[in-house]
Amino acid sequence: MKIETVVHVKSESGLHARPAGVLVKSASQFKAKIELEKNGVRKNAKSIMSLMSLGAVFGDQLTLITEGEDADHAATILKTLFETKFE
Amino acid sequence: MKQVLFGKTCFPGIAIGPAVWFRSTQINLENIKTETPAIEIQKLEIAFQKTESSLKILIESQQSDSKDISISKDILEAHLMMLGDPEWKGQTLEFIQQGKSAAVSLKESSQIFKSMLESLDDEYLKARAHDIEDLSYQVLTHLTGQGLDKLKLTEPCILVAKGLLPSEFLSLDKKKLLGLIFENSSNTSHTAILAKTFEIPCIVGVHNLSDFIFEKNLIIMDALKAQIQTEPSLEAQNLALKELESQKEESKNLEIFISKKSISQDHISFEVASNLSCIDDMKLAIQKGTEGCGLFRSEFLLLDQKSMPSEEEQFQTYKTLVQSLAPSKAVIRLFDIGGDKQLPFLQLPKEENPFLGLRGLRLSLSQPDILLKPQLRALLRSAPYGKLAIMAPMVTTLGEVQDFKMALKTCENELLSEGLLSTPPSYEVGIMVEVPAIALILNDLIPHLNFVSVGTNDLIQYLCATDRMNSTVSHLHDAYHPAVLRFLYLISNELKNSTVWMGLCGELAAQNDYVPLLMAMGFKELSVSPGSLLKTRAKVCGTSVEASQKILQLALKAKSSAELKNLLQN
Numbered sequence: 157m158k159i160e161t162v163v164h165v166k167s168e169s170g171l172h173a174r175p176a177g178v179l180v181k182s183a184s185q186f187k188a189k190i191e192l193e194k195n196g197v198r199k200n201a202k203s204i205m206s207l208m209s210l211g212a213v214f215g216d217q218l219t220l221i222t223e224g225e226d227a228d229h230a231a232t233i234l235k236t237l238f239e240t241k242f243e
Numbered sequence: 244m245k246q247v248l249f250g251k252t253c254f255p256g257i258a259i260g261p262a263v264w265f266r267s268t269q270i271n272l273e274n275i276k277t278e279t280p281a282i283e284i285q286k287l288e289i290a291f292q293k294t295e296s297s298l299k300i301l302i303e304s305q306q307s308d309s310k311d312i313s314i315s316k317d318i319l320e321a322h323l324m325m326l327g328d329p330e331w332k333g334q335t336l337e338f339i340q341q342g343k344s345a346a347v348s349l350k351e352s353s354q355i356f357k358s359m360l361e362s363l364d365d366e367y368l369k370a371r372a373h374d375i376e377d378l379s380y381q382v383l384t385h386l387t388g389q390g391l392d393k394l395k396l397t398e399p400c401i402l403v404a405k406g407l408l409p410s411e412f413l414s415l416d417k418k419k420l421l422g423l424i425f426e427n428s429s430n431t432s433h434t435a436i437l438a439k440t441f442e443i444p445c446i447v448g449v450h451n452l453s454d455f456i457f458e459k460n461l462i463i464m465d466a467l468k469a470q471i472q473t474e475p476s477l478e479a480q481n482l483a484l485k486e487l488e489s490q491k492e493e494s495k496n497l498e499i500f501i502s503k504k505s506i507s508q509d510h511i512s513f514e515v516a517s518n519l520s521c522i523d524d525m526k527l528a529i530q531k532g533t534e535g536c537g538l539f540r541s542e543f544l545l546l547d548q549k550s551m552p553s554e555e556e557q558f559q560t561y562k563t564l565v566q567s568l569a570p571s572k573a574v575i576r577l578f579d580i581g582g583d584k585q586l587p588f589l590q591l592p593k594e595e596n597p598f599l600g601l602r603g604l605r606l607s608l609s610q611p612d613i614l615l616k617p618q619l620r621a622l623l624r625s626a627p628y629g630k631l632a633i634m635a636p637m638v639t640t641l642g643e644v645q646d647f648k649m650a651l652k653t654c655e656n657e658l659l660s661e662g663l664l665s666t667p668p669s670y671e672v673g674i675m676v677e678v679p680a681i682a683l684i685l686n687d688l689i690p691h692l693n694f695v696s697v698g699t700n701d702l703i704q705y706l707c708a709t710d711r712m713n714s715t716v717s718h719l720h721d722a723y724h725p726a727v728l729r730f731l732y733l734i735s736n737e738l739k740n741s742t743v744w745m746g747l748c749g750e751l752a753a754q755n756d757y758v759p760l761l762m763a764m765g766f767k768e769l770s771v772s773p774g775s776l777l778k779t780r781a782k783v784c785g786t787s788v789e790a791s792q793k794i795l796q797l798a799l800k801a802k803s804s805a806e807l808k809n810l811l812q813n
Contacts, residue, residue: 170365179326203330204321208368209287209359 158223159231163192163238168212175242180204182237187221192208199233246455248471250424253435254774256436256444257490258401259475259483261459265404266380270346270389277344284336287345290385291326292401295396297381298323322378331375333354346386352754353379373453373566396420401464403456417441422464424471426452429486436619440524441752442774446471450718475775496775503770506788507762515640515780516572516770518748528773532780535571536629537696537770538748539564541618542578551613557621562628569629574696574746574770575622576675578614579603579636589613598704603637603675608646619654626668634696638674638681648672675748676734685737692743696770697734699749702790704710704725723804726758732799735764748768756811759791760798 169227182199183190190201192210198221199206212218220238222230267378302319325331331352338348353375360372383389396419398403404424423438423445426433438445444466455473458463463483464474472479505513516537517528537785544552544560565573580586581602582596588649589610594600608616622633637645650700651672673694676682677704685695699722704711707725709719721727731747738745746768751757761769771779795809801807 172368177321180324181449194671200444203328204324205328205356205360208371209356209363211363211365213365 157225157227158221159227161220161231161235163218163220163235165212165214165216165218166238168214169207169242171207171210171218176204178242179237180207180236182233183230185196186222186224186226186230188222188230189229190223190230191221193221194218244414245474247268247456247523248452248473250469250471251424251448252466252469253423253445254439254443255445256422256442256479257465257483257487258444259463259480259487260421260461261398261400262403262424262456262462263396263400264456264458265394265402265407266377269378270383270387272344272346272350272387275344275346277342277347280339280342283339283343283348287335287339287349290345290349291332293385294378295323296324308551318378322374325374325378326382328596330535339556346383349379349382354710358666359411373457375658376458377453389635401462403452410807412438417443422466423450423457424449424464426450433513439753439772439774440518440520440527455496461635470516476489476517494777495783500529500777500780500784503532503617503780503784505534505783507783509789511762511788512767513762513783514571514587514746514768515776515783516574516746516768517773517776518770519552519564519773522560523775525564525567528776529567530777533568533571533776534567535768536564536573536575536632537746537768538698539573539575540579541579541625544582545578545586549616550594554617554621558616558624561622561625561631565625565629565631569739572630572632574632574634574673574748576634577604577607577618581606581637598710602646604635604640604643606636607635608643608650613652615650616654620658621665623651623655623658623668623670624663625668627664630670632671632673632694634673634675634694636675636698637677637701639678641683641684641691644674644688648691675701679706679707682730682734685743686741688736689741689743692733694737694744694746696736696746696748696768697731697750697766699747700729702730702749706730721804721806722754722757725801725803725807727797728801728807730797731761732764733796735766739765742769746766750775753779755779755782756808759786760795762786762788762809763791763795 157242165208169175191198192207193214194210199208200211201207204239219233220231232234298459306515308707332529334352334355339345356373357372360368360375363369367506377426397418399419399421401422401424402415402420403424407425420443423443426449427449433449435445444464446464446466446469449471460473461475463475463479475483480779505515506511514534516535517533518538519536520527520540544557544635561575562667568610570676579590579602580589581600582595591601601609622631625631638644655664655667659667671693673692673696674681675698676685676695677698700711703722707719707724708719709716711717735745745766747761747766748770750760752769755778758769758779769779769783798807798810801810
């Protein structure tokens with residue numbers, strides 16, 4: 157199963173170390189392949205370095221792509237994280 | 244990134260040059276053997292595990308450390324997460340599969356991720372490239388076993404480090420050191436004192452250095468303003484070079500004081516002497532026209548030693564010192580160990596509060612056969628070669644002074660009966676005044692002493708109950724606190740009209756605005772690092788003691804550090 161979800165970066169510092177860390181930790185719990193896409197560039201959401209190199213800033217619109225057996229669950233959880241600014 | 248950083252001045256001066264990080268001992272990958280991918284992968288796994296456990300140990304150790312816990316813990320935890328990054332590791336494994344060694348593969352994959360972050364517009368994320376560099380360095384040290392060796396400077400540079408141990412500093416080629424920048428180190432740490440000794444512009448206490456200063460990037464530091472510029476414009480570079488020139492000119496103008504005696508405007512004689520840590524320091528001080536040595540830190544003889552130096556070895560050093568400085572005085576302080584200067588070969592028990600523990604004379608008296616006697620014997624044997632003064636550190640009671648003098652007498656008699664001395668030597672005996680308790684009973688010590696020397700760094704630390712190494716409170720380690728001035732005044736009153744002469748061997752003697760106050764209180768000997776010698780002498784020569792006494796009376800009434808500073812500046 158492959159799911160594409162639109163998410164928005166609402167944390168003021170963008171995807172800096174702390175939000176990126178929270179995201180990576182959460183994403184790593186899933187078996188699904190999880191990626192984030194910005195302007196056509198896709199990065200592995202389980203990799204902190206890749207995620208930071210996405211250069212996502214406050215207000216950016218990203219596409220969350222989850223693919224695998226728990227893709228659905230992953231998409232729901234990660235979307236919530238974006239909504240709650242990773243708090 | 245272009246940035247101006249601030250810290251605290253340790254030794255003033257301007258420097259311009261490439262930054263070299265101290266931790267980044269060059270790891271050489273050229274002679275690394277490459278084995279089969281399976282074995283290389285195994286090596287990588289082990290190095291990752293080792294790095295992970297050292298990071299975890301470091302994280303744990305942060306909890307007992309009170310300062311900036313959350314920040315440093317966050318950083319370390321981010322490092323831990325980066326270490327587990329599947330992409331980074333995946334890329335490394337891919338390179339290994341292509342037939343490269345684990346070390347080369349790691350270095351190359353790190354480079355890929357570093358460049359990726361460096362290409363971003365976001366300054367914060369750009370700075371994270373340095374975290375990758377840091378981390379890959381840590382893994383590489385475990386992979387290669389390198390990186391524990393001492394750093395060799397290949398070109399003139401500004402050395403940047405979190406902190407630096409005195410022994411590490413001492414192993415560097417000082418001729419190639421244009422400047423020093425430290426993240427942690429407080430202004431009065433021993434490395435900072437060494438920087439002053441070697442006259443190297445030095446800024447301490449700059450936060451998050453590794454985010455802003457990168458290996459080999461050109462930087463400008465103005466240590467007087469405690470300011471660092473990264474990626475300076477051409478204009479800024481030219482300005483810095485110009486200022487560097489005028490600085491050289493100023494020190495050239497001070498050169499006329501090399502051959503001058505330290506005599507005040509109203510013809511009162513003083514001695515501007517030097518604080519020394521080794522024979523190299525002494526050579527520099529003699530070139531600058533030092534009037535003797537007001538503090539020889541004998542414990543530096545013990546640094547980097549696997550065992551205790553013998554009486555004979557000690558004797559050779561003391562003899563060189565006493566002989567070279569004659570006819571001026573050489574004040575040699577007994578080993579001041581303990582506190583922040585631990586020695587591996589002595590295996591001293593770990594103390595909760597080393598600064599309040601077994602250090603200085605306390606330690607020497609507790610280990611007479613290993614520490615006290617060999618040193619006293621070596622010192623007494625050097626006495627006939629010049630003008631020796633023996634000084635005990637960290638003295639708290641009259642009883643300690645008596646024990647110290649008794650030990651001197653015993654050693655003297657031994658040497659006379661062994662024939663190592665032909666006649667009773669002449670020398671002076673004194674103590675450091677650092678412990679407030681001893682300052683309050685100095686009057687009782689007059690019959691036992693020839694001199695006292697106030698060690699202001701430690702005295703202020705004990706008086707203000709402030710750890711000078713702790714950057715979160717080091718602002719309270721303040722020589723301009725009215726209590727410090729009044730305490731110095733009290734010391735001078737304890738010794739008024741006695742034959743006991745007073746010296747001062749803390750860095751306070753290098754504070755130009757404070758010098759007239761010290762002169763007015765009757766401190767006859769001001770001992771500073773060789774780099775500050777001429778400045779202090781110029782000040783002494785330009786000061787009238789009589790006029791300073793009036794200023795002193797006003798200064799004693801100051802109610803705050805700011806008020807005192809303000810008074811002294813006008």
